[in-house]
Amino acid sequence: MRIKLVLAGGLALTAIGIFVALLHSPTTVAATNGVARTVNLGPVEEHERICQAGETLPADISAIQLPLAAVTGPQVDVEVLAGARVITRGTRGTAWYGTVVDVPLTPLHRVTAHVTVCLELRFITGLVFIHGSYTSPTIAARGERALAGRLSISYLRPARASWLTQASAVIDHLGLGRAPSGTWIVFPIVLLMVCAVALGCRLILQELR
Amino acid sequence: MSRIPRGAWVCALVACLNAACWSLITPAFQTPDEPSQFAYVQELAETGHKPSVNSQTFAPAEEIALQDLHQELVQYSPQNHTIFRPAQQRQLEHDLALPLSRISPDAGLATSEPPLYYALETIPYFAGSAGTLLDRLTLMRLFSALNAGVTALFVFLFLREALPRERWTATVGGLGVAFSPLLGMMSGSVNPDSLLCAVSAVLFYCLARGFRRGLTLRLAACLGAVIAIGSITKLNFLGLAPGALLGLLALTVRARQRSKRGAYASLALALLIAATPLGLYVAHNLLAGSPTNLPASGSTSLIISRSLLKASSYIWQFYLPRLPGMHSYFPGLWTTRQFWINGFVGLYGWTDTVFPAWVENAALIPLALLVLLLLRGLVLARQQLLARRSELISYAAIAGGLLILIGASDYLAYPRETGTFAQPRYLLPLIALYGAGLALAARGAGRRWGPVVGAAIVVLLIAHDIASQLLEISRFYG
Numbered sequence: 001m002r003i004k005l006v007l008a009g010g011l012a013l014t015a016i017g018i019f020v021a022l023l024h025s026p027t028t029v030a031a032t033n034g035v036a037r038t039v040n041l042g043p044v045e046e047h048e049r050i051c052q053a054g055e056t057l058p059a060d061i062s063a064i065q066l067p068l069a070a071v072t073g074p075q076v077d078v079e080v081l082a083g084a085r086v087i088t089r090g091t092r093g094t095a096w097y098g099t100v101v102d103v104p105l106t107p108l109h110r111v112t113a114h115v116t117v118c119l120e121l122r123f124i125t126g127l128v129f130i131h132g133s134y135t136s137p138t139i140a141a142r143g144e145r146a147l148a149g150r151l152s153i154s155y156l157r158p159a160r161a162s163w164l165t166q167a168s169a170v171i172d173h174l175g176l177g178r179a180p181s182g183t184w185i186v187f188p189i190v191l192l193m194v195c196a197v198a199l200g201c202r203l204i205l206q207e208l209r
Numbered sequence: 210m211s212r213i214p215r216g217a218w219v220c221a222l223v224a225c226l227n228a229a230c231w232s233l234i235t236p237a238f239q240t241p242d243e244p245s246q247f248a249y250v251q252e253l254a255e256t257g258h259k260p261s262v263n264s265q266t267f268a269p270a271e272e273i274a275l276q277d278l279h280q281e282l283v284q285y286s287p288q289n290h291t292i293f294r295p296a297q298q299r300q301l302e303h304d305l306a307l308p309l310s311r312i313s314p315d316a317g318l319a320t321s322e323p324p325l326y327y328a329l330e331t332i333p334y335f336a337g338s339a340g341t342l343l344d345r346l347t348l349m350r351l352f353s354a355l356n357a358g359v360t361a362l363f364v365f366l367f368l369r370e371a372l373p374r375e376r377w378t379a380t381v382g383g384l385g386v387a388f389s390p391l392l393g394m395m396s397g398s399v400n401p402d403s404l405l406c407a408v409s410a411v412l413f414y415c416l417a418r419g420f421r422r423g424l425t426l427r428l429a430a431c432l433g434a435v436i437a438i439g440s441i442t443k444l445n446f447l448g449l450a451p452g453a454l455l456g457l458l459a460l461t462v463r464a465r466q467r468s469k470r471g472a473y474a475s476l477a478l479a480l481l482i483a484a485t486p487l488g489l490y491v492a493h494n495l496l497a498g499s500p501t502n503l504p505a506s507g508s509t510s511l512i513i514s515r516s517l518l519k520a521s522s523y524i525w526q527f528y529l530p531r532l533p534g535m536h537s538y539f540p541g542l543w544t545t546r547q548f549w550i551n552g553f554v555g556l557y558g559w560t561d562t563v564f565p566a567w568v569e570n571a572a573l574i575p576l577a578l579l580v581l582l583l584l585r586g587l588v589l590a591r592q593q594l595l596a597r598r599s600e601l602i603s604y605a606a607i608a609g610g611l612l613i614l615i616g617a618s619d620y621l622a623y624p625r626e627t628g629t630f631a632q633p634r635y636l637l638p639l640i641a642l643y644g645a646g647l648a649l650a651a652r653g654a655g656r657r658w659g660p661v662v663g664a665a666i667v668v669l670l671i672a673h674d675i676a677s678q679l680l681e682i683s684r685f686y687g
Binding site: 065100181193208 | 219220222226227229230234236237278286292293295297298301302305340341343344347377380381387388538539541542548551556560563566622623624625628629660661663664667669671672675679682686687
């Protein structure tokens with residue numbers, strides 16, 4: 001009886017957890033700075049602070065997405081300055097992976113133009129690549145030296161629609177990139193997992209008495 | 210076959226279903242090195258020859274599929290999702306139907322790997338010959354999913370041998386392994402890690418059986434065959450081999466007490482079978498007049514040239530906190546937590562799909578409880594464990610060998626690409642020990658509560674698996 005309770009309670013909690021997660025919204029790109037990600041502006045090997053002026057921070061931004069690529073990402077501290085005043089900041093710890101890094105920021109409720117975005121890379125292990133586009137030195141991002149161009153930056157905020165309301169779009173998307181294509185793919189996925197869970201639970205009830 | 214408990218078959222089926230589910234969720238070519246692995250199988254199937262070039266330029270038929278799927282744009286870039294427009298799908302289907310060449314000697318990073326897994330994968334490759342490249346990939350992934358079943362089956366059997374008194378714990382460990390999202394993802398893709406995992410589970414089972422029932426000629430032949438199969442499955446088996454040989458020696462020493470002749474005959478048979486692939490490789494190269502360099506020999510000499518002491522320090526820090534006096538190779542990183550614990554919680558796709566930080570933090574609570582229960586289980590069983598120390602030393606040597614191999618590989622990538630090998634998937638060959646850890650944790654809850662805690666552990670792992678699948682869906686299709 002106790003095992004039945006554990007199974008029922010655990011699976012119910014899992015279902016509730018999934019439902020709650022689906023009520024949340026995915027993060028979307030609210031705006032970009034319009035700089036294409038076309039070139040590597042150079043690797044960084046040691047602790048460095050890079051600032052890029054002439055940015056516009058949209059309202060209610062929850063994170064800033066920076067074009068950094070690393071095998072094991074360093075700590076990234078971000079400060080957004082209006083003049084000399086820091087208006088928001090955030091930090092992403094070490095060990096992130098991929099070709100971009102999202103750094104959470106304290107949201108501001110108004111659009112702020114003419115800000116400078118400064119990022120500081122700490123605890124670097126390996127090389128960190130910065131991506132963006134070549135520009136004239138006058139508007140290029142600056143570290144200890146001027147970079148060859150500007151960084152491609154995206155500003156993120158939670159979408160208005162939740163995962164639940166976007167479910168049909170996600171299912172449509174899931175059906176593409178495979179052969180044969182189609183939303184039919186959802187049925188075997190759900191069926192396989194339901195069968196696996198049912199078999200697992202049945203075995204537990206039989207063996208763990 | 211009839212002697213295999215029903216529970217083992219159920220665990221195997223659950224693992225297959227889970228891996229098949231992962232194979233359908235994961236977009237084509239969005240698991241580690243899948244384009245290279247596919248290219249290897251394709252070249253082997255189409256020409257009968259192993260690939261020989263590593264420059265990541267695949268056959269035109271594969272290249273166009275990768276291009277239409279925006280594979281490079283999506284790989285390592287969680288901000289980019291898979292193709293989402295019907296026009297892109299139409300272009301893909303059009304290009305898949307083109308009569309392009311499927312031959313290229315280039316299999317990228319997979320080129321240096323031994324051929325067994327790829328040779329087996331030619332079966333579904335040929336079975337899908339009436340369809341497109343993506344149909345073949347789907348069949349190959351499903352074929353690979355069978356390896357997850359073999360893994361879970363032998364982990365269950367290993368636990369029955371290793372923990373014979375509490376037979377129910379094998380169900381906890383077996384199901385825990387079957388619902389492992391990492392095993393599901395890797396076995397649901399085209400990757401020799403899935404077969405290596407299955408082979409290592411069989412290895413652990415054979416050793417446990419030997420330590421419990423004694424070394425027989427038949428078991429020795431099985432052990433030798435497992436080592437031989439492992440050595441032609443993936444180079445990483447080199448890390449497991451020393452521990453496997455140590456286990457074989459320990460079994461021989463034990464068997465000598467019964468019959469010296471029988472023990473040495475068993476050892477000789479096992480070694481002969483285990484060394485067969487190596488012998489054939491050397492003989493083939495001698496006959497062909499090629500140098501007989503073993504794949505690991507270059508790496509070993511490079512490590513020695515860099516200083517063994519530094520390599521040891523690096524490998525230590527790759528897994529564990531730095532000790533006083535050690536040079537810091539991972540500044541600002543707590544490798545145990547950030548590489549391995551967080552990686553275990555969730556590191557999918559091309560190591561570009563992770564849970565938010567709050568999930569990684571929250572996961573520490575159940576993980577800590579599991580570790581506490583495991584420690585209690587070990588304390589409760591300390592007398593039995595002491596009596597079985599030679600067996601435990603063999604398992605530890607297998608684990609240690611693999612850990613050193615992975616750490617040394619990362620040391621070779623240092624300093625430019627530090628952390629390249631910090632991926633828990635490389636530790637999947639030790640999944641039998643993970644299953645044992647789960648079983649011991651359930652046992653650590655005591656006789657009364659053990660089964661209840663065991664059920665709770667399995668439900669927790671089911672939740673982890675489903676959450677990981679949803680994470681994968683949100684990353685690629687969100």
